[in-house]
Amino acid sequence: MTIKEPHHPLLHPFAIPAKAESDFINIVSGAGTTLHDDQGRRYLDGMASLWYCQVGHGRTEIVDAVANQLKQTGSYSIFDPFTSTIARRAAEMIAERSPHADGRVMFGCSGSEAVDTALKFSRLIQQRRGLPDKQIIIRRTDAYHGTTFGGTASQGLAPNREGWGDLDPNFIEIPQSDIEAMATVFGAHGDRIAAVISEPVQGAGGVWPPVEGYLENMRRLCDQHGALLIFDEVICGFGRTGSWFGAQTYGVTPDLMTFAKGATSGYQPLSGVIISRAVADELEEDDSFLLRHGYTYSGHAGSCAAAVANIEIIEREGLVERANHIGREVTKGFEALKGDGLIEGYRGVGAVWAADLGEPAAEWSRKMTARGLISRGFDDALILCPPLVISDDEIAEFVEGIADLRRQMAPR
Numbered sequence: 001m002t003i004k005e006p007h008h009p010l011l012h013p014f015a016i017p018a019k020a021e022s023d024f025i026n027i028v029s030g031a032g033t034t035l036h037d038d039q040g041r042r043y044l045d046g047m048a049s050l051w052y053c054q055v056g057h058g059r060t061e062i063v064d065a066v067a068n069q070l071k072q073t074g075s076y077s078i079f080d081p082f083t084s085t086i087a088r089r090a091a092e093m094i095a096e097r098s099p100h101a102d103g104r105v106m107f108g109c110s111g112s113e114a115v116d117t118a119l120k121f122s123r124l125i126q127q128r129r130g131l132p133d134k135q136i137i138i139r140r141t142d143a144y145h146g147t148t149f150g151g152t153a154s155q156g157l158a159p160n161r162e163g164w165g166d167l168d169p170n171f172i173e174i175p176q177s178d179i180e181a182m183a184t185v186f187g188a189h190g191d192r193i194a195a196v197i198s199e200p201v202q203g204a205g206g207v208w209p210p211v212e213g214y215l216e217n218m219r220r221l222c223d224q225h226g227a228l229l230i231f232d233e234v235i236c237g238f239g240r241t242g243s244w245f246g247a248q249t250y251g252v253t254p255d256l257m258t259f260a261k262g263a264t265s266g267y268q269p270l271s272g273v274i275i276s277r278a279v280a281d282e283l284e285e286d287d288s289f290l291l292r293h294g295y296t297y298s299g300h301a302g303s304c305a306a307a308v309a310n311i312e313i314i315e316r317e318g319l320v321e322r323a324n325h326i327g328r329e330v331t332k333g334f335e336a337l338k339g340d341g342l343i344e345g346y347r348g349v350g351a352v353w354a355a356d357l358g359e360p361a362a363e364w365s366r367k368m369t370a371r372g373l374i375s376r377g378f379d380d381a382l383i384l385c386p387p388l389v390i391s392d393d394e395i396a397e398f399v400e401g402i403a404d405l406r407r408q409m410a411p412r
């Protein structure tokens with residue numbers, strides 16, 4: 001008789017609850033792109049943890065900045081009437097690097113919280129314009145926007161929306177890259193559309209850069225129909241696409257933009273929404289209007305200190321530009337794999353890429369991890385989204401790892 005291991009109290013996110021704790025990999029240390037688990041095994045991190053660790057692991061500079069900040073006051077709320085120097089500094093640094101240098105920043109902790117804030121703000125703006133029927137949010141197939149109720153309803157990944165009972169009905173899905181379908185939905189429902197939410201490059205849904213003209217058309221349709229454009233920059237932000245934000249990479253400016261992950265490289269949880277000056281004007285025009293929104297940890301001092309230190313490192317080490325170098329190296333490697341018939345194709349930008357294997361990639365990802373190469377499988381895509389400090393040799397290790405596995409798994 002096999003004795004089943006009793007379940008550990010720790011319930012893992014996006015995991016099978018019945019899976020035994022001993023079957024998980026316990027990462028205990030890291031430096032740069034290298035990680036070690038509690039069994040002494042070495043890994044290369046091709047996913048920047050969960051798409052977030054821009055500056056690499058083991059950055060004591062950020063840890064020290066957080067510790068020094070917390071030693072001063074712990075953290076204190078910035079709900080009215082309080083404010084904080086470090087939260088102000090982080091908001092300034094983030095806004096200045098975005099297309100909305102004169103905009104404003106509302107902080108949260110998770111990407112999902114930022115998405116909820118952006119969804120609520122877009123509806124709020126329409127309500128305050130005297131347009132109470134403008135409540136529909138347009139989402140895209142393959143979109144990932146987190147797992148709060150708002151984030152779940154915004155997702156274009158159907159399995160993630162199922163099993164929770166009714167979600168907000170005011171969401172309409174448009175096919176991922178179909179400009180005409182988007183125009184048709186606006187034609188039919190334009191007077192009820194509050195906002196469109198879109199990642200500049202869809203990430204978790206398989207790494208899909210926008211097709212030519214897609215984001216520009218989205219912007220134009222929003223303007224024509226008085227809808228707000230929300231870019232969810234939770235993955236794209238902070239250098240990932242080769243500019244500070246995806247909005248800059250593609251030259252399309254949204255009204256609201258969410259960020260998280262790379263804002264602190266994950267050393268502390270921090271997210272937020274950057275709003276344009278025009279949206280801010282609408283919130284500011286009535287000086288008796290109270291914005292009834294915010295999270296206990298909005299502007300948490302430790303998180304804001306991590307963001308400031310992280311942004312300083314990204315700037316000092318030229319990591320935004322380095323994302324473009326990573327893109328060139330990955331392209332070189334993937335092009336060779338394609339030329340040898342080892343992958344079907346590839347797609348991506350900056351430092352976020354997917355190799356199209358032409359077959360389900362989940363097993364590949366497990367096998368790559370077993371070889372110490374952490375990547376992510378989604379549908380037929382094997383995804384690479386490494387720390388922006390990954391070396392050319394480390395990129396080559398991933399490319400060779402894919403080639404090796406292909407030869408072993410499915411000789412062609």
Ligand SMILES: Cc1ncc(COP(=O)(O)O)c(C=O)c1O
Pocket residue numbers: 051109110111112113115144145146147151199203204232233234235260
């Ligand atoms: C584009 C995007 N939005 C939102 C989220 C949700 O972020 P969080 O898991 O921090 O709530 C994610 C997470 O991967 C994401 O990729």
